[in-house]
Amino acid sequence: MLRPSSLLTSLLVAVCLLWGIAEASLGDRLPEFRECVQVCARENCDPNNNPTHIPIHRRLLLWTCPQECDYTCQHIITQQRLATSQPITQFHGKWPFIRVLGIQEPFSVIFSLGNLAAHNWGLTKLRRELPASYPLRKYYIMFAFFGGASWVFSTLFHTRDFAVTEQLDYFAAGASVLYGMYYTPVRVFRLDRPTPRRESVLRLWTILCCIMYIAHVAYLKLWKWNYTYNMAANVTVGLVQNALWSYFSWKRWKENRQTWAIWPGVAVAWLMMVMSLELLDFPPLWGALDAHSLWHLGTIGPTILWYNFMVKDSQDNIANGAKLKDIKA
Incomplete structure (x- = not known):
């Protein structure tokens, strides 16, 4: 299994590479x-x-x-x-895609819809298999809502690239990433449990995350539309939550030796692998299939795996809680 320390190192290397390859179109x-x-x-x-x-x-x-x-x-x-044997170049920051029915990036649209379908499937699974009384259920359902919204706006942006669709795509993606960071400590440290100390920490954590998102949007919208900053902010937040989930995955596996306990680590490693597609950017095959669209394709599988983990983890918690009550009785 991939240990958290080695995973974090790999993520940092990937971030450095991502920053190093950015260049304007010609x-x-x-x-x-x-x-x-x-x-x-x-x-x-x-x-x-x-x-x-x-x-x-x-x-x-x-x-x-x-x-x-x-x-x-x-x-x-x-x-x-x-x-004349010259390389294909980008225009306005994008490859010259062949549009389909007026859609600018057809495969990115298809795969964005695939991710949206994965979140909708996960939402249905959460509602069907987790009881309404389970305290983490509402956090997981909100995860599905944020994820689904981000892929709706991704679909719109790749259908037609306007300033407004680009901004909505970036803001929705940022909200989804930050919400992932928000609910991660809630599960890892069980901040949902009703103790005075945890309630205070959860309240402060909620306020802090709201302030961070407002500041993020305000900077991009009111100060400067900065692509490098936006990428750095999202990657940094993603690094923190991925490290926490990798640690949690390793800890849970040590506790119960169940295969599903390592699924978060597998999902993070999977995402790291498909992220390399962004590093190996290339002109679109057949004028339509590029590295970015394949990155969208590669995130569908980890999303499905993640919802399966959330359900398994929740069911395990519920079963252990029931056993504890029986022992006390």
């Missing part, structure tokens, strides 16, 4: 691309000169004539570069 700065867009807009977008008709399914997704020119020119320049 395609939208190419003179030939800019000229192509200008010519296209002049010949096709003049409202007084029979502008090119945009199909209804693309207009429903808010495609405009200038955006159609931008999309078309991306692929014209890409084909020209490939014909």
Whole structure:
């Protein structure tokens, strides 16, 4: 089993690598691309000169004539570069994807919906298999709500990349990650138990997490839209909760020697493995399947495993509590 110390080291290395590979796109700065867009807009977008008709399914997704020119020119320049053995480059920070029915990144949308389905399945499982009286049930259900919301906004963002869909995607993802950090100590240290000390700690922890999220959104929205900061904040929060879950997984396995007890460690290691896809970014296969979409695909399995763990862990706690009551009786 992967020990917490070695897992944390691996995560830190991955973070350093992620920070090191960030670079701006070049395609939208190419003179030939800019000229192509200008010519296209002049010949096709003049409202007084029979502008090119945009199909209804693309207009429903808010495609405009200038955006159609931008999309078309991306692929014209890409084909020209490939014909002269030049590498494919990004435009506006993204690869030149082939859209489907007006959807900009079809596989990222499909896999985002797959993650949404995994959270919906997990929510149903939690409600069906955990009694309403179980104190951790409400925290797990909120985890499903936050997770589901983040994938809804991810779907919207990958369908159409606007400033508003990007911001909603980032803010929802940040909320999901921070909620994961919030409920982790609640389970690991059982802050849900009604003792005066735990209630005080839980109250302070709740306030602190709310303040951190408000400050995070305020900084990005009111001060500076900073991609590096956003990534650093999410990765740091993820590191802390992953380390806690890895420790908890190891501790639970030592206590009961049950296979399900190591599932959190397996899920974290799984996520680390698929995270490497982001490090090995490559132009989209068939113009649609890129590293980022595969990262979304890779998170579906750990999500399912995580809900199974939460149910098993909860059922074990409930069974042990019942045994304890029988012994006292």
